[in-house]
Amino acid sequence: MHKTNYVRFTVVAAILCLLLPLAYGQADKAGKKEFTFKGQVEKVDAKSVTVKNESVPGWMNSMTMSYSVDKPEVLKTVKPGDQITAKVYEGDFKTLYGLQVVAPPAANEKKAAPKK
Numbered sequence: 001m002h003k004t005n006y007v008r009f010t011v012v013a014a015i016l017c018l019l020l021p022l023a024y025g026q027a028d029k030a031g032k033k034e035f036t037f038k039g040q041v042e043k044v045d046a047k048s049v050t051v052k053n054e055s056v057p058g059w060m061n062s063m064t065m066s067y068s069v070d071k072p073e074v075l076k077t078v079k080p081g082d083q084i085t086a087k088v089y090e091g092d093f094k095t096l097y098g099l100q101v102v103a104p105p106a107a108n109e110k111k112a113a114p115k116k
C-alpha cells in the first residue's frame with residue numbers, strides 16, 4: 001500500500017514538472033523570459049542583420065544594432081527596409097530567434113509615398 005502511494009506521488013510529481021513550464025507560457029527552453037522584438041532592417045550581411053528596433057520594455061531600448069540569428073538561412077530572404085518581428089530572450093542581446101518579415105519595403109513605400 002505504502003509503495004503504491006509512493007509510485008503515485010512520483011508519477012504526479014513528474015507530470016507537474018513537465019506541465020509547470022507550460023503554465024508560464026513565456027518560458028523558453030532555457031527558462032528565460034521571452035520578449036517580442038519588432039523593428040526595421042537597416043543592413044543585412046552573411047552573418048548578421050542590423051535592425052532599428054522598437055523599445056522592448058525590460059529587454060532593450062529603441063536603438064540600431066546588429067544581431068545574429070538562430071537560423072542563418074533567413075538572412076538570404078531579409079532585405080533592408082523590411083519590417084521584422086522575432087523573439088528575444090532575457091540576458092541574450094545578440095540573437096534574434098524565429099525572425100519573420102511582417103512587411104516588405106515595397107509595401108511601406110507605397111503607403112508612405114505621396115502620389116505625384
Ligand SMILES: [Cu+2]
Pocket residue numbers: 060061063064065
Ligand atoms: Cu541594443
